[in-house]
Amino acid sequence: MLEIRNLTKIYEDGTLAVDDVSFTVPDGEFLVVIGLSGSGKSTLLRCINRLIDPTEGEIIWNGIDLAKLEGDELRHARRKIGMVFQHFNLVDRSSVLTNILTGRLGYSKTWPTMLHRFPIEDREKAWQTLERLGIEDQAHKLARELSGGQQQRVGIARALMQDPELMLADEPVASLDPVLAHSILQHLEDLNQEDGLTIICSLHYLDLVQRYSTSVIGLKAGKLVYQGSKKDIRNMTDDEFKTIYGEEAIRISDTSLEGSLGEVVEQ
């Protein structure tokens, strides 16, 4: 179980990105974070695995406060938290296989990995993961030679190599077209339902939120302004929606961003 208590992040330039946010994520949840651009979704997710150091607050995970960890303890905690990025963040010029094996670095001895040596079990695991995501044909290509959807599957595979118990996904489908978006989210859903992996995922498209989430939180200007179950978001009213997305939401629908949250207003 993950429990966020009074989490606050103020950047060096004074930007208040996350403002006193508290919520709980039971194990096995598929939590979707929604909110306008700049509302603090990425900051929140990055605080959880400490790519960003929170200014205040606690991140209690399985009884440990991640916010206080340093050095090896932090690295060991990170091993169990996979992360998938909007822009995939693959090492473009490395092979797919190397990118995926990167997920094992936290478990490996330093010196062999300097020579690109990984235990045979890790290599086998890499192939299994590739197969599971249907990209075994691409193993020896360079990451940048792959299509966007394939790259994001490599990103998921890399996270899976960590044997994660928690998966953070920061707008994993925002740079993909809708068909690919579904296939990527189905992979995540799979992991959530079959392996019981807890997933925290930020999304922008309402139909995707409705289709995949088991619960939803909404951020606005760093504040938690909405918290609801899958059922709640189905029945979300215009007003509730506006508290999250502001008056701008109407404009978004006018520019007819198909499938975007803007459609809520019209429904």
Add this chain to the structure above:
Amino acid sequence: MKSKKSQIYKEASTLPSIVPPWLAAVLSAIVPGLGQALARAVQRGLVIFFSFISIIGLLVWRFKDAAPRDEGVVDIVRKAFRLEPIFVLISILFVIFYIWIIIDAYQMAKIAGKPDKRKPIVVMVLLILVFFVIGWQIGQIDLYAFVTKFGDALPAISRVLWPWERAITYPEETWMGTAGLETPCDDTPPPPTEPLEDKPYLIVDPTCGTPSEQIDQEDGTIEVMPGTKLHVEGYNFTPEKEVEIWWKDPAISQFRHREGGDILRVIPDENGYFEEEITWPYRLIPDSYLEGGANWELQGRQVTTIGDWEFSAELKMAIEKMIETIFIGMMATFFGIILALPFSFLAARNLMRANAFTLGIYYLVRGVLNIIRSIEPLIWAIIAIIIVGLGPFAGILALVVHSIAALGKLYSEAIESIDSGPIEAVTATGANWLQTIMYGVIPQIIPPFVSFTIYRWDINIRMSTVIGLVGGGGIGYLLTQWIRMLDYSAAGIAVWFIAITVALLDYISAEIRERFI
């Protein structure tokens, strides 16, 4: 701040002129640009003023340069016009410019405060023309000489373009017959040469006499008193192959015989026999060689090639020096990379902005690299030669210094432009610092590093071919020597080698780059 400035300028330009148009014109005639400035066109006035001053300065210098010995403005100008008519053109343009300044001042004062702006396009063209013509004169551009003298240079150029006759030689043997001569004649002239079997020999008649003499006349001219006429017969030479006639004088220096200024060539008949009338030549010989009579020797030489062709010494030298050149470039690149690496990290802003101290180092390293880079390798070579003397090491040092600066900058820019995304992703997997560098940073910087390094190696090879021009070793050194000795064929061989090598390396480096990146 900028907008504020332009606002002030705008306001000022809407004000009426400080002086009436006629006064603006007069003022600009005295101090060019002053009228415009007082007509609220300060910028225009300044541009006019400084253009005017610099043209005046250039003109004074050029006129002085053209007529350095003359005094007085009128004399100098007249002389310069006569020597270089282009000055007339410059002066006309200048006068037009001056008149335009006065008219412009009048009009600027008249339209000041009104919205219509006059764009000085015509005068801009005029100004550019003035500087262009002055530049033409300063550059001593002489298209006429270029066209007319091109023909004279053709033989030399054609030898540079196709130097390969010089690439091979045949071993030679000299086949020589001689005859002795004595001066002055005494009671017993030397006997004629004994005929020889199977060997060439010369018979001269008479066997004694006097060489030609030069007599200085009163009026300073020199008159030549012809020496004894000699009848020369040659025997046993190789038939129908040119014989060179040479002299060995009492001071034992040897020279080729000339008859009426031209080198004498004789061709023996099918029996190896020839005869020729020659005049005993003039030779300035120290008295000490002449005591008690002096012996001269007449020689008939035939040069024959024996055996197969072989590569010429020049070709071999060119090859050796070309290899030396490539190694100079290689060693320089090698040391350049090793030394540039640490500097590149210090010069990468994203790594050094952590605190004021490291940022200070960043600026220092950046600054030093920029200064070093702005000095050409040839100049570094001259400095290196002062320290370590002529030779390849000086060339290597020069190129290393320049490579460090150039590569340091390129590498540091590569480091600055790496994507933080993958680094973040690797960190997020729980990898430690070393692993993050190895898997997140290195793969990103290797391709640009390789690319820049190949690029640099390319430049270094190219530079090493010219670094020899100042004495830094390599083929450039040979090239300058051969050009100074007017041996254009040998120089052509060097030029060809440089061209071939550079083209080849271009190709190779393009290939490597393709593979890597």
